[in-house]
Amino acid sequence: MEIDSIDMRNYRCVEKQDGAYIVAVMVEDSYYLQGSFCAILIVGIYLALASCCMVYMLSKVMKEKDEKEKFRYKSNTDELTRCYNRRAYEEDINKLDLTKEWVYISMDLNGLKNANDSFGHAAGDELICAAADCMKNSFSEHGKVYRVGGDEFVVIITKDILQFENILSTFDQRVAGWHGEFVESMTVSYGYVYSSERKWKSIFDISKASDERMYESKKQYYTRIGIDRRR
Template sequence: MKKKKVIILSSLIILFALVLEAGILTYANERNAYRTSTVLLDRVIAVLNKNDETRGKLIQSLKEDYIVRAKSVSYILDAKPQVEYDIDELLTIADLMSIDEIHLFDESGCIYSGTMPQYFGYSFDSGEQMAYFKPMLSDKELTMCQDVVPNTAEAKNMMYAITWNEDKTKMVQVGIKPKRLLDEMRQNNVSSLVDDMPVYEGMKIFVAGTTDKTISGATDNSTIGKTLEEIGISTKDIHKNESKITDLFINGESYRCVMRQDENYIAIVAMEHTFYRQGTIYAILIVAIYLILASLCIIYMIFRVMREKFEKEKLFYTSTTDAITKCLNRRAYEEDIARLDPLEEWIYISLDLNGLKHENDTYGHVAGDELICAAAGFMESSFHEYGKIYRIGGDEFVVIVTKHIHQFKEMLKEFDDSVANWHGELVKSMTISYGYVYSTEQEWETVYDIAKAADDRMYQSKEIFYTKNGSGKRKVR
């Protein structure tokens, strides 16, 4: 009874310790997860803002460069007024200045010349993209350059810079496809930046605009283009430049979320609840295992005793078993045959594969091993229940049948049928010569006389086979 109480008390103490540990670890892991999420959130916002700043500087630099090119083209046209309507000359100037398009506007804002005749007649009223330059009509000291926008006619991503010529009689516009800027915008857009963020398994990042709340970047690409509300994230209580932590269901799954909003973006780091609970479970399991180790000491002692017994059995098995076929080997054969009584009823079968050397020489030893293993398998299938199978040489086998002697003919027929119907991967067919002797056929002096008689009958069978087939013959003893 005392022993039972001690076991119950010990179990309760262990249970209490595990519950206490679970509480402490849960609190600690939740704090660590919050700190990890906050650090990641800071990094996301910093990277996005840095990217916006870099892109803004690049755009401003390109605008200044393109305005300079527009003015350069204007100076060239003022110096060579004869090329104003010469498309080929204008194309030469465009190539010289590394620009894609040149358009000449009259004082009313209508294109009357340039490198793109298909645009002649277009004006500042021909579309939203061209309307951007209307202020040029009221201020002839103005120069303008547009951000990357699709042009009105073909929706190509272009940047256009425009200036008045020296005598203010026409406007010169150049169009350039800003390859470097477009490449950087593709590489550094919000989606790519967020997708490249390193996150732990079980964490997700979402970035949306502050105005429309549409997700523009996420580690879960399937949510891009959706609003935060559509996937289950409410931002009504979020305040600018403050972090908020809350539990939400995102796409039907429970997450602990840390959110923050700045001037341009709302960033959310979402963690599955298992993210911070998994470590707690592992720690509890470790402690539980540690507490149980004492009881395992007894099992260990038993294991040592059992292992010694197993090693002895394993040693005996390996010393009496053929490595390739798993049949008994010659050592087991010598030990077993010495114990046989020639006065008792049993059958000795001597077997030998035909043409093994030929197959080895023709297809290699892999083919020979295929034959040997297949033959051993048929012997195992046909005779194992009634006796023992030995491999005593390369292609030499012995079967000693000691049970159900009266069924021997059925065993032999099953064996013959299996061999006759066999087709290997490397070798097409198999034949086996064998000879068998009943121990009751006559009075024998020793079991070795029975073995010799079976061998002689096997070699007679083999001689008949090679005489009949006339190939792959080997010398018969």
């Protein structure tokens, strides 16, 4: 619609053609549009900053969580064998429920002292790591493997208890089939106890009984091969 005359005080932008005004933008409308644009711009900047802050905080939380998990893994893992260490063992052993069925296995390498004396500590480390690998490959799917001393290990089986004899047989086969760079072969003495064997007073009684059976197995091994047990 053409307008013949307008009040110039109320308009910011006008254009005239053939004596009539064809474009007129009111000052109030112009200010309103500018204000809306500024408001949208401010909101956009705020949302962008808020998003950046959220991303930063999320990445910080994830980094802290990752660092905590790494610290926990390192503090609970034996450096040489990558088995769980004694600290993890002490934590987990107190969580075991005597009313549930599980198996406690005490394990000890045979001939470690002889390997160290004859071939050096590299041979001893080879034996320890090889035994640990056999244990992890055989038992990790069914429980946890802990290195609690130099050549002393504990395995706690909490899954597939009915298949335990087969699981143990698999471990025996792995040990028998191992051959190393420094040492030709290895043997491992062990004793184990079912939590369901009888009504135990404490978990300590189970670990003690398992150790006694392991030492009896070790005694029989050294008697059989005719070597001093201390070696």
